[in-house]
Amino acid sequence: MGKKYKKAGKQMNKKELTERLMLLFREKANGSLSLKYIFAELHLVTHPLRRLCMEILLEMVDDDYITETDKCQYRINNRGVEMIGTFYRKSNGKNSFVPNGSEESIFIAERNSAHAMNNDKVRIAFYAKCKNRSAEGEVIEILERANDTFVGTLEVTKGYAFLVTENRTLANDIFIQKNKLKGGKTGDKAIVKIVEWPNRAKNPIGQVVDILGRTGDNTTEMHAILAEFGLPYVYPKAVEKAAEKISEGISKEEIAKREDFRSVTTFTIDPKDAKDFDDALSIRKLEGGLWEIGVHIADVTHYVEEGSIIDKEAEKRATSVYLVDRTIPMLPERLSNLICSLRPHEEKLTFSVIFQITAKGEVKDSRIAHTVITSDRRFTYEEAQQVIETKEGDFKEELLTMNTIAKALREKRFDNGAINFDRYEVKFEIDEKGKPISVYFKESKDANKLVEEFMLLANKTVAERIGKVSDKKKAKVLPYRIHDLPDPEKLDNLAQFIARFGYKLRTAGTKTEVSKSINRLLDDVQGRKEENLIETVSIRAMQKASYSTHNIGHYGLAFDYYTHFTSPIRRFPDMMVHRLVTKYMDGGRTVSEQ
Structure with a gap:
């Protein structure tokens, strides 16, 4: 009908x-x-x-x-040419379809959407154009749902219930039979899965997957945000149990296999609210005006066996998520905050990159080794910064020396064409109930940059050690962190945009010449009312960094080789790199790029 x-x-x-x-x-x-x-x-x-x-x-x-x-x-005439691609739902009803392998969009009227939802993979019939009308199509089959679970607030009446969502890409509320509520009541935040959407029905039919709590409660709202973006808000009990079985102790046999840095001055520098300390720095003076700087990274893969339930969960999560009032860890807290965290005055297993370096930042030698350390001090960034500024406090000589070396490393990076996107970060101060009580800008100072430079140096060195080989040899496979050159058209558009404000940008020349021109622009706009706008537009003119086994270098950092090695507690790619480097150090053969 x-x-x-x-x-x-x-x-x-x-x-x-x-x-x-x-x-x-x-x-x-x-x-x-x-x-x-x-x-x-x-x-x-x-x-x-x-x-x-x-x-x-x-x-x-x-x-x-x-x-x-x-x-x-x-x-x-006919139902037109059939195409497969992605459906994009818009809150204003101007839905569109983009065929696979194309960027050209086709209008899909709401009446012809067949209940397709945003990012669904669909098949459409492409109709012949009618006079003065744009290309138009009709969804004839939904091949794959991008999302079938939604977060919202329950409204329960005598005979039925609805989930009212704030998701603008879902046009209608979700109908729920009362026996599918899992005890949910009006005003509860819930996750609901769509199980059916009859062709002629206005509303999809769903069932409650989980009750998050009462609307307005801080924890409930935080869990709702995570669930809405498909992020985990609880840790599976089976994974927690597996973590409980991992021993904190370190055997004498394990220590004997490693380089011993327990007597070398070592400390961590982290945010004041951090618990997952995955990097530490050591320093000692050598002969001939050299310094030995050790970048020590938590040896997570010593504890997390490849293919284990903990490893699979970490791979699924991919990264820790940092919210305003909490961290959703990639690894169980027993590992991230206790066993692997480089806490002060505790023996810890680490995977380290150790440098022999001058005060001018010239690296004379480096090596990668499995080590054991004991951190002597846990600094916050603020505490380390105070020592640097006042030249007084714990380990002042060590911190000041490291700061001098870090500044030299940073200067060399920018001389080589690194781009200085050093933006302010907005932070919230919250009370014990999770309510924001103040807003402030977090500024990156010398202490932050000190840590950053040594982490960058370690990541670069690991990538070079694996990827930089003679012409006659083939480099072993490694996931590189790559960043391509900016698109010339986007750079031209940026130059035209900033010209309205009286600024100039060099868009042609060598990589270093262009990047230095970008840095001059970023310096020129500092403190001006258009600073945030121009910085944002400049960032959008850049390519996005990504992971690849095909190395093309990192344009933004001005490195020919770069990977992620220094954050295995909170990034799964770093765990992959740790495993591969260990395998190659032990004489293992290269792995497949897949």
């Missing part, structure tokens, strides 16, 4: 009548429609409307949208 059409108003215009005619022909695509049937179905009773209808029908014939099969008999 077709759609019921409203009676045509006397003032219906040509555009509205064209829409109704196109819809009618699509619904009756398998047969011919008589003029009499069209008039009756669309309730065209006045002579002006009937004349307008006949005028539109002639235009549709001319446009090859329909064919006149007999006198006053019309049929849509």
